Each structure stands twice: as structure tokens, then as C-alpha cells.
Amino acid sequence: xxxxxxxxxxxxxxxxxxxxxxxxxxxxxxxxxxxxxxxxxxxxxxxxxxxxxxxxxxxxxxxxxxxxxxxxxxxxxxxxxxxxxxxxxxxxxxxxxxxxxxxxxxxxxxxxxxxxxxxxxxxxxxxxxxxxxxxxxxxxxxxxxxxxxxxxxxxxxxxxxxxxxxxxxxxxxxxxxxxxxxxxxxxxxxxxxxxxxxxxxxxxxxxxxxxxxxxxxxxxxxxxxxxxxxxxxxxxxxxxxxxxxxxxxxxxxxxxxxxxxxxxxxxxxxxxxxxxxxxxxxxxxxxxxxxxxxxxxxxxxxxxxxxxxxxxxxxxxxxxxxxxxxxxxxxxxxxxxxxxx
Amino acid sequence: xxxxxxxxxxxxxxxxxxxxxxxxxxxxxxxxxxxxxxxxxxxxxxxxxxxxxxxxxxxxxxxxxxxxxxxxxxxxxxxxxxxxxxxxxxxxxxxxxxxxxxxxxxxxxxxxxxxxxxxxxxxxxxxxxxxxxxxxxxxxxxxxxxxxxxxxxxxxxxxxxxxxxxxxxxxxxxxxxxxxxxxxxxxxxxxxxxxxxxxxxxxxxxxxxxxxxxxxxxxxxxxxxxxxxxxxxxxxxxxxxxxxxxxxxxxxxxxxxxxxxxxxxxxxxxxxxxxxxxxxxxxxxxxxxxxxxxxxxxxxxxxxxxxxxxxxxxxxxxxxxxxxxxxxxxxxxxxxxxxxx
DNA sequence: AATATTCTTGCAACCGATTGCGTAATCCAG
DNA sequence: CTGGATTACGCAATCGGTTGCAAGAATATT
Numbered sequence: 246x247x248x249x250x251x252x253x254x255x256x257x258x259x260x261x262x263x264x265x266x267x268x269x270x271x272x273x274x275x276x277x278x279x280x281x282x283x284x285x286x287x288x289x290x291x292x293x294x295x296x297x298x299x300x301x302x303x304x305x306x307x308x309x310x311x312x313x314x315x316x317x318x319x320x321x322x323x324x325x326x327x328x329x330x331x332x333x334x335x336x337x338x339x340x341x342x343x344x345x346x347x348x349x350x351x352x353x354x355x356x357x358x359x360x361x362x363x364x365x366x367x368x369x370x371x372x373x374x375x376x377x378x379x380x381x382x383x384x385x386x387x388x389x390x391x392x393x394x395x396x397x398x399x400x401x402x403x404x405x406x407x408x409x410x411x412x413x414x415x416x417x418x419x420x421x422x423x424x425x426x427x428x429x430x431x432x433x434x435x436x437x438x439x440x441x442x443x444x445x446x447x448x449x450x451x452x453x454x455x456x457x458x459x460x461x462x463x464x465x466x467x468x469x470x471x472x473x474x475x476x477x478x479x480x481x482x483x484x485x486x487x488x489x490x491x492x493x494x495x496x497x498x499x500x501x502x503x504x505x506x507x508x509x510x511x512x513x514x515x516x517x518x519x520x521x522x523x524x525x526x527x528x529x530x531x532x533x534x535x536x537x538x539x540x541x542x543x544x545x546x547x548x549x550x551x552x553x554x555x556x557x558x559x560x561x562x563x564x565x566x567x568x569x570x571x572x573x574x575x576x577x578x579x580x581x582x583x584x585x586x
Numbered sequence: 587x588x589x590x591x592x593x594x595x596x597x598x599x600x601x602x603x604x605x606x607x608x609x610x611x612x613x614x615x616x617x618x619x620x621x622x623x624x625x626x627x628x629x630x631x632x633x634x635x636x637x638x639x640x641x642x643x644x645x646x647x648x649x650x651x652x653x654x655x656x657x658x659x660x661x662x663x664x665x666x667x668x669x670x671x672x673x674x675x676x677x678x679x680x681x682x683x684x685x686x687x688x689x690x691x692x693x694x695x696x697x698x699x700x701x702x703x704x705x706x707x708x709x710x711x712x713x714x715x716x717x718x719x720x721x722x723x724x725x726x727x728x729x730x731x732x733x734x735x736x737x738x739x740x741x742x743x744x745x746x747x748x749x750x751x752x753x754x755x756x757x758x759x760x761x762x763x764x765x766x767x768x769x770x771x772x773x774x775x776x777x778x779x780x781x782x783x784x785x786x787x788x789x790x791x792x793x794x795x796x797x798x799x800x801x802x803x804x805x806x807x808x809x810x811x812x813x814x815x816x817x818x819x820x821x822x823x824x825x826x827x828x829x830x831x832x833x834x835x836x837x838x839x840x841x842x843x844x845x846x847x848x849x850x851x852x853x854x855x856x857x858x859x860x861x862x863x864x865x866x867x868x869x870x871x872x873x874x875x876x877x878x879x880x881x882x883x884x885x886x887x888x889x890x891x892x893x894x895x896x897x898x899x900x901x902x903x904x905x906x907x908x909x910x911x912x913x914x915x916x917x918x919x920x921x922x923x924x925x926x927x
Numbered sequence: 928a929a930t931a932t933t934c935t936t937g938c939a940a941c942c943g944a945t946t947g948c949g950t951a952a953t954c955c956a957g
Numbered sequence: 958c959t960g961g962a963t964t965a966c967g968c969a970a971t972c973g974g975t976t977g978c979a980a981g982a983a984t985a986t987t
Contacts, residue, residue, distance in 0.1 A: 257714065259973055270937050275975055285935075302714035306656065307973035310647040310942050317697070317717075335878075338679035345700040354717070356658070357698040359686040373598065373643035375943090376658075376695070514881055540855055542883060600943055611967045616945055624965070648943035651972050716973090 258301045266299070267292050278303065309375075316353050318563065319377040320344055321368075323360040323386040325447075334479055334507050335535045336552075340383055340405070343556030351564065353378070363388055368395040372402070379563045385409060387447045401567040403559050407450035408574060415566065416574045417559045421450045424548040424579035425457020428502045428530040431546070431581055433465045435528055437500035441473045443487045443512065444504025448479075451504045454532060458502055472496050479505050488512045492519055499527055506531035506538045509545050513586060529586040543585035550579055599642045607640070608633050619644065650716075657694050659904065660718040661685055662709075664701040664727040666788075675820050675848050676876045677893075681724055681746070684897030692905065694719070704729055709736040713743070720904045726750060728788045742908040744900050748791035749915060756907065757915045758900045762791045765889040765920035766798020769843045769871040772887070772922055774806045776869055778841035782814040784828045784853065785845025789820075792845045795873065799843055813837050820846050829853045833860055840868055847872035847879045850886050854927060870927040884926035891920055 264271045269292070277284045277292040284292075295301075309315040322337060341357070348355050356377055360367055368391050371380055379401035385392060389409055396402055396414035404414050407421045432440050442458050444451040455474075462469050473496065477486040487508060491498060492515075501516075503509035509531025513523050521527050523543060531538055534549035558575050565572040605612045610633070618625045618633040625633075636642075650656040663678060682698070689696050697718055701708055709732050712721055720742035726733060730750055737743055737755035745755050748762045773781050783799050785792040796815075803810050814837065818827040828849060832839060833856075842857075844850035850872025854864050862868050864884060872879055875890035899916050906913040 257716070261973080271974075272937060272976075273935085276936090279975085283935075288935090300710060300714065302711050302716075304651075304973050305715045305717040306647055306651040307716075307942090308975080310645075310651050310944085311973080311975050313942070315647065320698075335676050335679060338676060338682075341679075341682075341698070342700065345698065346702075349700065349702075355698045357661075357682070357686065357696045359683065359690065361687075361690075369641060370643050373641065374646045375598070375643075375648075376646040511881065514883060517883060537878060540852065542855060542858060602943080612944075613946075613967055614965085617966090620945085626965075629965090645943050648972090649945075651974085652943080652945045654972070 257304075258299060259304065260301075263292070263296050263299065263301050266295055313375075314378050315376060317356050317377045318348050318353050318560075319356045319358060319371055319380045320383065321358040321360055321371065321380060322383045323363050323388045325360075325363050325387040334505060335537055336505065336507070336533050337383065339535065339552050340556060343552050344381065344560065347556050347560035351560070363391065365391075368392065368399075368402075372399040379403075379567045381405070381559055381563060385449045389449060400569070400571060401563060403563045403566065405555065405559060406448070407453040408576060409449035409452075412449075412574075415562060415572065417555055417562060417577075418450060419548075419550045419555070419577045419579040421453035421579075422457040422460070424532060424550075425454035425502070426461040427457075427579065427581045428454075428532070428548050429458045429461035430465075431583070432500040432502060432528055432530060433461065433467065435500070437528055438467055439470070439473060439498040440467075440500040440502055441475065441488070441491055441496070441498045442502050442504075443475050443477050443508050445478050446476055454502075454504055473498055477504075477508055479507065488515045489519075492521075501527060501529045503529065503531045506533040506535045506545060506547055509547065509586075510537065510541055513541070513543070513545065524586050534582055538582075539584070546584045546586045547582050548579045549582045551577060598645075599640060600645065601642075604633065604637050604640065604642050607636055654716075655719050656717060658697050658718045659689050659694050659901075660697045660699060660712055660721045661724065662699045662701055662712065662721060663724045664704050664729045666701075666704050666727040666729055675846060676878055677846065677848070677874050678724065680876065680893050681897060684893050685722065685901065688897050688901035692901070704732065706732075709733065709740075709743075713740040720744075720908045722746070722900055722904060726790045730790055741910070741912060742904060744904045744907065746896065746900060747789070748794040749917060750790035750793075753790075753915075756903060756913065758896055758903060758918075759791060760889075760891045760896070760918045760920040762794035762920075763798040763801070765873060765891075766795035766843070767802040768798075768920065768922045769795075769873065769889050770799045770802035771806075772924070773841040773843065773869055773871060774802065774808065776841070778869055779808055780811070780814060780839040781808075781841040781843055782816065782829070782832055782837070782839045783843050783845075784816050784818050784849050786819050787817055795843075795845055814839055818845075818849055820848065829856045830860075833862075842868060842870045844870065844872045847874045847876045847886060847888055850888065850927075851878065851882055854882070854884070854886065865927050875923055879923075880925070887925045887927045888923050889920045890923045892918060 260271045260274050264274045273284060274292055277289040278296060345355050372395060382404040385404060385406040392404055392414045402414055404416045406416055406418050408416055429440060442455060446452055446455060459469060475487055475490055501512050503512055509529050513529050516523050516527055523529055531545045531547035534547045538545040538547045554577060562572045601612045601615050605615045614625060615633055618630040686696050713736060723745045726745060726747040733745055733755045743755055745757045747757055747759050749757055770781060783796060787793055787796060800810060816828055816831055829842060842853050844853055850870050854870050857864050857868055864870055872886045872888035875888045879886040879888050895918060903913045
């Protein structure tokens with residue numbers, strides 16, 4: 246369609262070009278553009294002026310090589326537990342958006358890696374490639390061991406997720422155990438006794454929610470029935486998963502605690518389609534409080550994770566770790582948001 | 587919490603270390619790891635072996651500097667038209683996910699830039715920083731001129747969006763004009779005559795959908811009423827926008843064509859809350875066909891954009907452009923998905 | 928006016944790879 | 958056994974910046 250202007254010199258400007266235009270050495274240009282105060286203001290301004298009007302931009306490869314830092318953070322999303330390749334949970338979008346804000350605000354860039362079928366050593370390669378200064382992992386998926394191994398020698402690593410047993414890596418997340426308990430207690434308080442649990446149990450954060458669920462049941466003296474637990478992926482794309490399977494198997498239940506809002510919303514939809522009224526016949530509680538939970542009809546009751554705060558904490562911890570301070574994990578309190586289900 | 591093993595040497599391995607371990611020069615190691623056939627197989631395998639077991643990973647900064655390519659693609663999301671900082675439209679998530687697949691499949695990485703308040707020169711800086719080999723822009727937002735300017739001298743740039751008037755940059759997108767017409771024709775076929783249009787008209791793709799809307803009205807001999815057009819952002823966070831304003835202003839309408847599914851879904855919700863039944867009183871058609879449109883109750887009728895194909899085309903065009911072939915824009919056909927609204 | 932001090936600015940080494948070119952080693956035919 | 962072709966591999970330049978060190982210029986001190 247269009248062609249780059251062929252009269253434009255093909256070779257990109259380098260610092261030496263600016264230097265010769267100004268009549269100084271590259272040392273001076275480098276220092277001037279870095280705002281080093283040893284360069285007199287007048288000269289610095291002249292250099293900045295010329296650099297700007299000639300469209301010069303510092304080569305980040307060269308700069309990174311010399312300075313041994315890239316100003317890039319790797320955000321990795323492992324999808325070991327997902328069958329499909331797609332990230333469909335809006336939770337990720339909101340998280341990515343928040344992280345992008347925090348990272349950009351600190352003058353860094355965000356390298357996004359979707360790790361679909363985690364190969365051994367993916368984290369090692371990420372950490373050692375020198376392409377990034379730190380790594381954020383969103384969700385442990387089934388990569389607990391890989392994370393532990395990497396944390397052994399790589400400091401600037403922060404993981405969003407549950408405080409899994411024996412985790413030696415730094416995590417940020419809500420108290421999943423408390424969240425699971427809160428959700429279950431809420432359902433119990435509504436008089437529900439046969440509460441189904443839906444979620445992918447391989448993920449540590451889900452496992453903790455499940456523990457909270459068990460704990461609340463036990464505390465209320467309600468017998469735990471294993472047939473009420475259905476493993477799913479984070480998205481309910483496959484009808485052989487989740488509520489539908491419970492219905493098909495003839496399991497009777499009067500409430501659903503879903504490990505994510507997406508599962509919860511899909512459950513509501515399936516229940517409605519099956520003629521089971523929500524919330525009169527079956528109550529549903531989700532987890533995350535994605536934007537959608539509030540907007541759907543009926544609006545989903547859920548356990549809220551404050552992602553803005555979570556993202557800020559993750560980035561804060563990561564930068565402290567990049568600075569050599571091996572900051573510890575942080576846990577935030579979730580809250581119950583009662584809506585219509 | 588945990589501390590990186592302090593007995594581990596602090597300095598990272600470089601190629602020279604591997605070279606001396608094997609007893610060859612860095613040239614040989616470099617060639618061996620690159621799979622260069624001039625290195626005998628036996629030696630290559632020995633080098634690979636040692637590199638692997640010592641956990642060596644090539645420094646991408648150095649490699650990039652020397653080779654003048656980074657194997658990174660910049661995916662930029664300009665949000666000039668958005669008031670808030672948040673990307674909330676799931677459209678972006680699906681698009682990012684698809685692009686990530688395509689880019690990863692070619693052995694490249696994805697640098698994600700959320701361009702919240704576009705400063706002059708943001709694209710220039712991106713292109714000249716040598717941090718990436720190519721740039722994909724998701725949505726033109728209000729950055730049409732900036733894109734045109736950059737395309738003048740920067741080849742590897744592909745934009746998702748509408749084929750805006752006077753665009754000299756390479757775009758991939760659905761035929762927004764046809765999509766707007768299809769949506770409107772569908773509503774007209776249902777007998778609707780007072781069809782409202784909701785969307786952010788600064789974005790070229792939305793402007794084209796709007797043209798299609800006008801065209802369909804004209805073709806059907808239905809008078810165009812400017813009071814039926816309400817400008818919004820891509821998300822309906824502000825109640826002073828969209829349907830609610832039409833209702834408040836007492837504008838009568840029997841259908842809504844929303845420029846995105848998110849606007850459409852929010853409209854359905856507001857209409858329901860206002861006691862206007864969908865679809866008996868008011869019909870609604872959205873645009874995008876995000877996963878949510880299918881799952882919501884009632885399921886949203888919409889114009890489908892095939893994002894899997896779109897992402898594949900964008901990446902294909904970008905790689906051809908990176909190879910110096912200035913491939914032209916591509917346009918795909920949207921399709922009408924009739925559901926319950 | 929001579930010396931001490933402070934300002935400016937450039938030289939050159941370095942970051943860690945890749946690669947053109949040249950040479951030593953090996954092979955093969957005559 | 959020798960000359961020429963081939964193979965294997967290392968030297969050193971290069972990519973484009975940053976920065977310790979030091980020299981020369983300008984200013985201050987006595």
C-alpha cells in the first residue's frame with residue numbers, strides 16, 4: 246500500500262551521528278541524554294534538541310547489554326491446567342491491565358508470555374535469557390515445582406496465586422482458604438446444606454478454596470459428600486464438566502460454590518437452561534468478582550479479589566526483589582459480595 | 587522467604603565459559619548452538635550437552651545487538667478514546683490471546699504496550715528503540731494521524747481496525763461498513779424503524795459501522811434521526827452515556843445497534859432495569875461476538891468478527907512486512923449471529 | 928603571577944554475542 | 958609421497974551504547 250520513503254537513509258541514527266552533528270563525543274551525548282548533571286545545562290539542552298528533531302532514539306539493545314538491565318518485566322501465564330489454548334477468563338485481562346499500569350508507571354515495559362504447554366525449563370530460560378529484569382507469574386497452574394526450583398536461584402520472581410504448601414517462591418494473592426470458607430458459610434447461612442464445589446483442583450489457589458469449603462462444612466457440622474465435588478477447567482467449555490455432569494449423574498444439590506466467576510456464571514446459565522431456578526432452587530457463589538459478575542443477570546454473588554491492590558503489591562514486591570531485597574509473600578483479605586444468586 | 591543459593595556464582599554464564607569448558611572458542615560454541623552445519627555433529631552434540639547441563643542460555647541482549655533483530659513483536663493498545671485507564675473489553679483479551687499464539691508459534695515474543703494517553707511520538711519511539719522487530723496496533727482509537735505518519739517510514743506495522751479514509755498504513759479488520767449494514771438490515775427486517783446507534787465515533791472502525799447503519803437506513807427509505815445517535819466509550823461505565831441518556835431524554839426507539847458487544851450487553855441490562863423488555867419492546871444487536879455474548883441471558887445477537895483468522899492475518903502480514911514485502915491491507919467479512927435479542 | 932581547585936569533555940575498555948576471513952589439519956587422487 | 962581440495966575451527970572486528978579515568982581548560986586562592 247504505502248512504501249517507506251526511499252529517500253530516507255536506510256541506516257538508523259546512532260549516538261555517534263548525534264555526537265558529530267553537535268560536535269561532541271558520544272560520551273557527552275550519552276551523559277546529556279541520561280540527564281547526568283556533569284554536562285552543563287546549555288549543552289545538554291542543545292543535544293536534547295538535536296536528538297529530538299532528528300528523531301533519535303537510544304538503541305535499547307545496546308543500552309541493555311552494557312547496563313545489564315532491560316527495563317522489561319516478563320508476565321507469564323502458565324496454562325498447564327487448561328485443555329484448550331485459549332485464555333478466556335476476563336480475570337486475566339483485568340490483571341494484565343492492572344499490571345501494565347503499574348509496570349508502565351515505573352518506566353518499564355511488559356513482555357507477555359502465554360505458556361500454553363509448559364516445557365521443562367521454561368522458567369529457567371525466561372530468567373536466564375537476560376531479556377527481562379524480573380518475572381511475574383499469573384497463577385500457579387500446575388507449575389508449583391517449576392516455580393520452587395526457579396526460586397532457588399532466581400530472586401526477582403513473584404507469583405500470583407495461593408500460598409501453596411512448601412512454596413519457597415514469593416506469592417501475592419488473597420487468602421483463598423478464608424475466601425472458600427466465607428463463600429461456604431454464606432451458603433450455609435442461607436440454609437443450603439448440599440453445596441457443590443466446582444473447580445480445577447490442581448491449581449494451588451483452588452485447592453485452598455476447597456480446603457476452606459471443607460472447613461466451613463465441618464465447622465457447621467454438615468457432612469461432606471465427595472459426589473458434590475466436580476473437577477473442571479477454569480472455563481466451562483466442556484459440557485461434561487461441572488454442573489451439567491452433576492445434573493446428569495442425578496446428584497441432588499441446592500448450592501454451587503464455583504472456583505471462578507466464569508464457572509459460576511456458566512453454572513447459572515446451565516441451571517437456568519435446565520429449569521433449576523437461581524437463586525430460589527439453587528444458590529451460586531463465584532470467585533474473583535470480575536466486571537461481568539456485576540453486570541450479568543442475575544448478578545453473581547461472589548468472593549471479591551482486589552486486583553488493583555494485588556497488582557500493585559506484586560509489582561512492588563518484584564521491584565524490591567530486583568533491588569536485592571528478598572521481600573516476603575503478601576496475602577490480602579477477600580470479601581464477600583452478596584448479589585442476586 | 588527464600589534466598590537464592592549464595593554458593594551459586596553470582597556472575598551468569600557467558601558463551602566464553604561454555605567455550606572454555608568444552609575447550610573450543612566462542613565462535614565454535616556460537617555456531618554449534620545455532621545449528622550451523624560447519625560444526626561436526628559429534629562436537630555440536632557435546633557442546634549442546636554441556637550448555638544444557640550447565641543451564642546456559644544465550645544472552646538475548648547481546649545476540650539482538652549483533653544480529654540487529656530482537657525476535658520481539660510489540661503489540662500496542664492505544665486508549666485515546668477511553669476516559670478511564672482500564673481495558674475492560676474482553677475483545678482485547680481474546681485478541682491478545684490469539685496474537686500470542688501466532689507470535690509464539692513463530693518463535694517470537696510479545697511486548698505488550700498499553701498506550702493510555704498517547705503522547706506525540708509514542709509510535710516513533712516504539713519503532714526506533716530497536717527493542718522490537720515489528721509493531722501491531724490493536725484499534726486505531728483516535729491515533730489515525732500518528733499511524734499514518736509512522737507508516738511513512740516504518741514498514742513493519744500492521745493495524746487492526748477499519749480501513750479509514752486516507753489510511754496509508756496497513757490494516758486488517760472486518761468490513762465494518764458491511765457489518766453495520768448487516769446489523770441494521772437485520773433490525774429493519776424485524777420491523778424496527780427507530781434504531782439507535784451507540785458507540786465512540788472517533789474510532790475509524792466505529793465510524794464505518796455508522797456509515798453502514800446510515801446506508802441501510804437510506805436503502806430502506808427510513809428517515810435518519812440524529813437524536814438516535816449517542817456517543818459512548820467502548821465501555822458503558824458512565825451512565826450519562828448510551829441508552830440511559832436516550833431514555834432520560836425521552837427519545838423513543840425500538841432497537842439498538844451497539845458498536846461493541848460490551849455496549850450491547852450493558853444496554854440490555856439497562857433496558858431490563860428500566861422495564862423495557864428485550865427483545866419484545868426493543869431489539870439489540872452488538873458487534874464482535876465475544877464469548878460473553880453467547881453466554882449472557884438473553885444471548886446477544888451480534889455481528890461476528892473472526893478473531894482467530896484476524897490475528898493470523900495480522901501476524902502473517904507483519905512477518906511479510908518484516909521481510910521487506912510491503913504486503914497490502916486485508917479485509918474479512920463479518921457475519922450476523924442471530925440470538926435472542 | 929603562580930598554584931590549587933573545579934569544570935568540561937574525550938579516550939578507550941567493556942557488555943556478550945555473531946561472522947567474514949584465514950590458516951592449520953585432514954583427505955584424496957595421482 | 959606430494960600438491961590441491963576440503964574440512965574444522967579460531968582471530969578479531971563489529972553491533973551501539975555506558976562509564977572510570979585522566980587530561981586540558983577555566984576559575985579560584987594566596
